[in-house]
Amino acid sequence: MILVYTSSPEGQLKKSAFEAVTYGYKAAQAMGTEVVALTIGNVDNAGVLGQYGASKVLNAAGADSFDSGVHAAVIAKVAEQVGASVVVMPDDSTGKSLLGRVAVRLDAGAVSGVKSLPDTSAGFAVKKNVFSGKAIVDFNISSDKKVLSIAGNTFPPEVVGGDVAVEAAGVDVPASRVRVKEVNTVKGTVPLPEAELVVSAGRGMKDPGNWGIIDELAGHLGATTACSRPVADVGWRPHHEHVGQTGVAIRPNLYIAIGISGAIQHLAGVNQSKTIVVINKDPEAPFFKAADYGIVGDLFEVVPRLNEAIKKFKAAN
Amino acid sequence: MKLLVCVSKTPDTTTKISFANNDTEFNTQGVQYIMNPYDEWYALVRALELKEAAGGTVTTINVGPAANDTVIRKGLAIGADDAIRVDAPENCSTYYVAKQIAEQAKAGGYDVVFFGKETIDYNGAQIGAMVAEMLDMPFISYATKMDVAGNTATISRDIEGGQEVVEVDTPFAISAAKGLAEQRIPNMRGIMMAKRKPLNVVPPVDVTEKVSVASYALPPAKKECHYIDAEDMDKLVELLHSEAKVI
Numbered sequence: 001m002i003l004v005y006t007s008s009p010e011g012q013l014k015k016s017a018f019e020a021v022t023y024g025y026k027a028a029q030a031m032g033t034e035v036v037a038l039t040i041g042n043v044d045n046a047g048v049l050g051q052y053g054a055s056k057v058l059n060a061a062g063a064d065s066f067d068s069g070v071h072a073a074v075i076a077k078v079a080e081q082v083g084a085s086v087v088v089m090p091d092d093s094t095g096k097s098l099l100g101r102v103a104v105r106l107d108a109g110a111v112s113g114v115k116s117l118p119d120t121s122a123g124f125a126v127k128k129n130v131f132s133g134k135a136i137v138d139f140n141i142s143s144d145k146k147v148l149s150i151a152g153n154t155f156p157p158e159v160v161g162g163d164v165a166v167e168a169a170g171v172d173v174p175a176s177r178v179r180v181k182e183v184n185t186v187k188g189t190v191p192l193p194e195a196e197l198v199v200s201a202g203r204g205m206k207d208p209g210n211w212g213i214i215d216e217l218a219g220h221l222g223a224t225t226a227c228s229r230p231v232a233d234v235g236w237r238p239h240h241e242h243v244g245q246t247g248v249a250i251r252p253n254l255y256i257a258i259g260i261s262g263a264i265q266h267l268a269g270v271n272q273s274k275t276i277v278v279i280n281k282d283p284e285a286p287f288f289k290a291a292d293y294g295i296v297g298d299l300f301e302v303v304p305r306l307n308e309a310i311k312k313f314k315a316a317n
Numbered sequence: 318m319k320l321l322v323c324v325s326k327t328p329d330t331t332t333k334i335s336f337a338n339n340d341t342e343f344n345t346q347g348v349q350y351i352m353n354p355y356d357e358w359y360a361l362v363r364a365l366e367l368k369e370a371a372g373g374t375v376t377t378i379n380v381g382p383a384a385n386d387t388v389i390r391k392g393l394a395i396g397a398d399d400a401i402r403v404d405a406p407e408n409c410s411t412y413y414v415a416k417q418i419a420e421q422a423k424a425g426g427y428d429v430v431f432f433g434k435e436t437i438d439y440n441g442a443q444i445g446a447m448v449a450e451m452l453d454m455p456f457i458s459y460a461t462k463m464d465v466a467g468n469t470a471t472i473s474r475d476i477e478g479g480q481e482v483v484e485v486d487t488p489f490a491i492s493a494a495k496g497l498a499e500q501r502i503p504n505m506r507g508i509m510m511a512k513r514k515p516l517n518v519v520p521p522v523d524v525t526e527k528v529s530v531a532s533y534a535l536p537p538a539k540k541e542c543h544y545i546d547a548e549d550m551d552k553l554v555e556l557l558h559s560e561a562k563v564i
Binding site: 103 | 328330331332334336354355411412415435437438439440441442443444445446447448449450451453454455456457458459461471474475476477478479480481482483484485486489494495496526527528529530531532533534535536539540542543544545546547548550551553554555556557558561563564
């Protein structure tokens with residue numbers, strides 16, 4: 001059996017949850033077994049996980065705020081109850097706090113940020129990116145039980161069935177030792193780690209008052225905005241927009257970098273993007289070496305031109 | 318407070334990555350090593366600030382060979398009081414490292430165990446959660462702000478698209494992200510004092526490995542950048558739609 005834990009920030013299942021169930025379903029197919037999905041706390045519409053291949057959806061009520069200790073205890077108990085040999089979870093902030101705990105509880109080998117389905121031809125091997133995307137490692141897991149977290153935006157959700165009924169997990173939820181005081185999330189935009197389209201700008205913008213053209217571009221595309229470290233450090237943009245080695249690491253389908261030179265620390269956070277567009281007036285900017293499409297030009301002329309072109313494209317399609 | 322900071326050694330960000338022994342090992346020839354930035358800049362410095370404000374001790378722990386002592390001495394130069402190195406081979410698994418830290422932390426009875434949010438080499442982000450579980454402590458990951466009053470800490474942590482503020486009592490484990498503190502550069506006095514501070518080398522406990530590296534590979538080579546005329550943004554949109562298929 002494969003158990004997929006789906007995180008549900010503020011009671012909502014997100015794309016990362018559907019990706020994890022899709023991964024679990026594909027692995028289960030290859031291994032000749034089934035997927036049980038587990039949600040914890042109050043979750044809207046959890047039965048939808050059946051659409052992505054869960055044959056059963058369990059819910060453990062009574063732990064509405066996140067505590068890695070409580071959640072790991074529940075996941076491990078349910079894993080034992082359903083006889084899971086593999087536990088899968090998203091590689092988001094929740095999964096990253098849980099993976100190691102669940103691995104210790106189950107005495108399981110763990111790999112985080114997995115980007116391949118398990119290769120079971122000789123044992124159990126999975127791949128992950130290391131050195132901030134500069135290399136790929138093939139890990140062998142030799143323990144009986146395995147715990148995996150799945151890299152975001154790598155396994156697109158696939159609908160394979162219909163909703164299933166949500167059943168109570170029937171496990172005790174221990175008391176939490178973490179008191180959640182506030183949750184402040186940006187509403188109305190897709191958070192950066194989940195975004196498929198990202199428009200990012202840096203010092204080349206010259207002034208925080210110039211961001212109108214960036215917001216316009218993001219608006220036309222339905223993209224999330226990001227920024228480089230220097231502009232977050234001086235307070236031109238909010239800290240949560242900073243992508244790069246010390247900021248958020250992302251892997252969107254499209255990353256448009258505007259007025260960002262492409263220092264190695266910045267690239268470390270974005271080089272796993274599927275398509276990279278670089279707009280910079282300096283033809284020597286190192287970012288062009290990592291770009292799929294490059295435009296050498298003044299961003300204050302190029303970006304408005306791009307906005308017009310996208311408007312035209314959207315109107316025609 | 319008694320504070321423990323777990324410090325890891327990682328190749329410098331600018332390291333050229335290559336492999337040895339039929340792609341089964343990371344090639345360490347000519348690699349410059351540094352203290353993992355999240356451990357040094359944020360976890361260690363915040364621990365030192367807490368000690369400076371309220372008293373106590375800051376101990377660092379590292380799991381690895383004697384070659385790691387340079388990185389450990391840097392931690393002492395920045396201001397840690399003493400250091401533990403669990404004498405272990407290079408490249409042990411995350412589980413192995415977590416087990417060694419947990420054994421030492423249990424014996425030391427620390428109030429807070431600090432980690433960086435991840436190392437910049439294997440990007441695993443696992444060891445903090447593992448050690449917290451082994452010690453049965455709450456674990457607050459991705460902390461960007463931490464204030465302590467008595468035995469209670471108020472911590473802001475990064476979550477998808479925002480922040481969460483939590484309260485937790487000691488003892489607990491925490492992983493540090495950007496914002497928790499500001500990088501400190503060791504001064505000459507610190508560097509001189511570090512030479513006389515205790516660096517205790519202890520033997521490892523036995524661990525059965527569960528995960529091992531089968532092989533390394535480089536990512537597929539990036540194709541040449543396709544330059545587009547700055548006047549012709551219709552062309553870019555067209556390529557993003559029909560070639561890259563991303564819009």
